[in-house]
Amino acid sequence: TWGATHGEPNPVNSHPQRSDKNNEFIVIHNGIITNYKDLKKFLESKGYEFESETDTETIAKLVKYMYDNCESDDISFTTLVERVIQQLEGAFALVFKSVHYPGQAVGTRRGSPLLIGVRSEHKLSTDHIPILYRTGKDKKGTCSLSRMDSTTCLFPVEEKAVEYYFASDASAVIEHTNRVIFL
Numbered sequence: 001t002w003g004a005t006h007g008e009p010n011p012v013n014s015h016p017q018r019s020d021k022n023n024e025f026i027v028i029h030n031g032i033i034t035n036y037k038d039l040k041k042f043l044e045s046k047g048y049e050f051e052s053e054t055d056t057e058t059i060a061k062l063v064k065y066m067y068d069n070c071e072s073d074d075i076s077f078t079t080l081v082e083r084v085i086q087q088l089e090g091a092f093a094l095v096f097k098s099v100h101y102p103g104q105a106v107g108t109r110r111g112s113p114l115l116i117g118v119r120s121e122h123k124l125s126t127d128h129i130p131i132l133y134r135t136g137k138d139k140k141g142t143c144s145l146s147r148m149d150s151t152t153c154l155f156p157v158e159e160k161a162v163e164y165y166f167a168s169d170a171s172a173v174i175e176h177t178n179r180v181i182f183l
Contacts, residue, residue: 016097017056019064024099027063029056030168031092031112039087055090062087063096077101081108095166105166113168 019025033039036055039062044050048061063084070080081096091111098104107114 013052013054015056017052017054017060019060022099025060025063025067026097027056027060028095028166029059029092030114031094031110032090033058033088033092034090035088036090059084059088059094063098067098067100077104077106081106085110093168107166114166115168116166 093114
């Protein structure tokens with residue numbers, strides 16, 4: 001866990017932040033969401049209650065709101081996260097986990113560094129990790145990520161034990177991993 005930019009340094013304001021008491025979605029965040037007060041006000045108007053003073057909790061509640069109000073029951077985790085970050089203003093690196101997508105994690109960044117450390121006793125290629133880059137506007141006119149921004153979703157690798165470490169700096173994970181991917 002680490003402390004948050006918003007709110008006093010205490011356990012309720014530390015990461016990860018959760019969407020609800022059932023921990024349907026959890027989010028770890030490095031950066032600042034400049035429109036989090038507007039998003040928080042919107043979510044409060046929809047009945048969401050907040051436990052912390054962080055912008056990160058707003059993201060966790062927003063992903064739950066979007067999941068609960070999704071038109072399709074089979075939305076992918078990556079697509080859901082992409083829809084969430086389209087609502088965010090600011091610079092961030094985020095990692096999402098959810099009980100609805102077991103064994104998956106989605107990391108995304110805009111203007112803040114994010115790297116993934118990979119550790120396994122088996123010889124692994126990192127080719128199985130899809131990294132999506134977005135540029136400009138897509139055909140539907142929705143905002144999308146610039147070339148310097150990326151999103152990745154991690155899935156289990158066959159039956160091999162693999163550990164993933166997320167950080168904003170290699171020094172935080174290098175002693176624990178045998179491969180680092182910079183997004």
